[in-house]
Amino acid sequence: MSMKVSSRQVDGVTIVDCSGRITLGEGSVILRDMVRDLLSKGNKKIVLNLADVNYIDSSGIGELVSAFTTTKNQGGELKLLNLTKKVNDLLQITKLYTVFDVKDDEASAVKSFK
Amino acid sequence: MAMTEQRVSYTLDSSLETIDRAEEKATRIATELGFGDDEVMQISMAVREAAVNAVLHGNSYAPDKKVTLAFERTESDLVITIRDQGKGMDLSKIPNPLAPENLLKTSGRGIFLMRSFMDVVEIRPSQSGTELKLIKHVHGSTAGGKEASQ
Numbered sequence: 001m002s003m004k005v006s007s008r009q010v011d012g013v014t015i016v017d018c019s020g021r022i023t024l025g026e027g028s029v030i031l032r033d034m035v036r037d038l039l040s041k042g043n044k045k046i047v048l049n050l051a052d053v054n055y056i057d058s059s060g061i062g063e064l065v066s067a068f069t070t071t072k073n074q075g076g077e078l079k080l081l082n083l084t085k086k087v088n089d090l091l092q093i094t095k096l097y098t099v100f101d102v103k104d105d106e107a108s109a110v111k112s113f114k
Numbered sequence: 115m116a117m118t119e120q121r122v123s124y125t126l127d128s129s130l131e132t133i134d135r136a137e138e139k140a141t142r143i144a145t146e147l148g149f150g151d152d153e154v155m156q157i158s159m160a161v162r163e164a165a166v167n168a169v170l171h172g173n174s175y176a177p178d179k180k181v182t183l184a185f186e187r188t189e190s191d192l193v194i195t196i197r198d199q200g201k202g203m204d205l206s207k208i209p210n211p212l213a214p215e216n217l218l219k220t221s222g223r224g225i226f227l228m229r230s231f232m233d234v235v236e237i238r239p240s241q242s243g244t245e246l247k248l249i250k251h252v253h254g255s256t257a258g259g260k261e262a263s264q
Contacts, residue, residue: 025130062220
């Protein structure tokens with residue numbers, strides 16, 4: 001299953017709903033393009049909803065890191081929402097769970113920007 | 115190709131498709147050998163990472179260079195060998211992705227993930243390419259109880 005992303009606005013925060021696989025190639029490029037597009041339009045409060053992301057490889061992890069640092073470098077903030085167990089485990093073993101601000105529900109994720 | 119004699123091997127192009135194919139083969143063979151869901155995921159992800167290394171860092175997508183992928187079921191292990199035809203990697207330059215200064219790097223986690231998911235990872239670089247051997251021990255009597263086939 002290939003990667004799909006769509007974005008929506010909730011109280012000034014952009015929620016990016018991701019589904020499929022974030023892996024080397026198309027999946028990583030789609031996510032990168034989406035984040036860059038949002039930042040270029042001034043959307044700097046970003047939440048990546050990964051509830052439907054069932055697989056991520058090291059390239060995908062790198063893409064999440066890139067999205068995080070790119071957003072931060074532009075004065076914004078990027079958070080992760082609704083990690084599946086597989087993605088959660090990957091972020092734990094790579095010690096990135098402590099780097100990202102990870103949320104379990106959308107409302108608290110949105111509120112956390114204020 | 116059937117996994118007769120408990121061994122099967124493939125010769126694959128240096129392309130992105132090879133990475134997906136390698137992962138799919140690993141998933142299928144590990145499942146057919148009776149590994150549990152978590153172990154199948156670990157094996158398939160380790161093979162995917164090894165294939166990424168071979169295609170990108172080893173062969174650099176060169177159309178004249180191939181990736182060989184072999185699965186072997188021994189008495190106690192599933193042994194997966196992935197070989198590229200690149201210049202060989204410098205083991206001393208593999209960074210620790212957990213070091214604070216490397217945490218926010220966007221690459222360099224592939225071998226770490228392989229080592230996290232497999233029981234043994236052997237890396238043998240040479241001037242004619244790098245060979246990665248990934249070993250997963252078979253636990254209990256289920257895994258390997260039936261012959262894998264394609």
